[in-house]
Amino acid sequence: MTKSPRFMQIKTYLLDKIESKTWPVGRRIPTEAELCEQFSVSRMTVNKAVRDLVNEGLLERTPRLGTFVCQRKAESPLMDIRNIADEIKERGQLHHSEVLSLKAIKAPEDVAMRLGIMLGGDVYKSEIIHFADNTPLQLEVRWVNPNYAPDYLAQDFTDKTPNQYLVDNCPLSAIEHTVEAIMPNEMIAQRLDIPLEQPCLLLHRRTWSGDQLISAALLYHPANRYKLSARTSL
Incomplete structure (x- = not known):
């Protein structure tokens, strides 16, 4: 041999x-x-x-x-949407989430532009930290058009992720992803339990169901714990 x-x-x-x-x-x-x-x-x-x-x-x-x-980095496909809870469990880790806020707001200018709605229109907003084995892996800040997900605020997002709820109730037809590297502010660093000098990956995501723009989200990840990948056939 x-x-x-x-x-x-x-x-x-x-x-x-x-x-x-x-x-x-x-x-x-x-x-x-x-x-x-x-x-x-x-x-x-x-x-x-x-x-x-x-x-x-x-x-x-x-x-x-x-x-x-070092801790092996979590990895998500850039060209698709995966439920972060499923990704974490598939790696043999335990997922849990902490809901920081879940409320109705009046859309400020930046949110109105993200969701394609009128300035001051009604919007549902959630802020959630997702953990892998008790280590923060993602800070999810999401805005949802209540016209297409009217029961969003009634959900228990410690049991089901916003992604899973929206996929179940508003079948996905299109996604938009933009990724950038950022330095966290004090709030983001505190919620992800990282130092201010630790870079983050920020994924901007918008999702459509049919021709309706349903949701916009900012997904923050510690760069030393997370990576994004893309694969395409030529």
């Missing part, structure tokens, strides 16, 4: 240590020099094994300090 390349053997060794939690999140792994000596290989071979795991989100290099085991 042909042996796997040396860098793959080193990568497998490192991966086994991580997945078995012999090396927990936050643990510094051996230096490249130490791994070179352990496996009797060149620095280039070790570097490729470590670099692969960094690219896969399992290790994180910190200048002058070393390479550390």
Whole structure:
């Protein structure tokens, strides 16, 4: 049987240590020099094994300090809408949510533009934090047109996410996504339990049912815990 390349053997060794939690999140792994000596290989071979795991989100290099085991980033498809509760559960984690606010408001200018309604029109607004294993993963700020989801304020969003409620009651026909990297303000940082210097990914989302614009949302994620992906066929 042909042996796997040396860098793959080193990568497998490192991966086994991580997945078995012999090396927990936050643990510094051996230096490249130490791994070179352990496996009797060149620095280039070790570097490729470590670099692969960094690219896969399992290790994180910190200048002058070393390479550390990190929490694998959550991932969502950019070209689709997935229920965040389902995504978290599929990764073997526990989901729960904290409803910060759920109320009717008069649409200010920015919200009226997002939803395509008259300034000062009635809008339902919700603010919810979604957790993965008790760690905040997403701050969801959502505005909903009450004409198409009249029972929105009566829902228990600790039991069912707004996404699931809207998909069940307003079948999705189109989505619009825009993504940007931002630095959080004090409120966002506090709700996501991150320092002010920790970047965030902000996903702007609008959804339609038929030809009706139903919902607009701002979805904030800690950049070190979350990533978005897209795949298309040519």
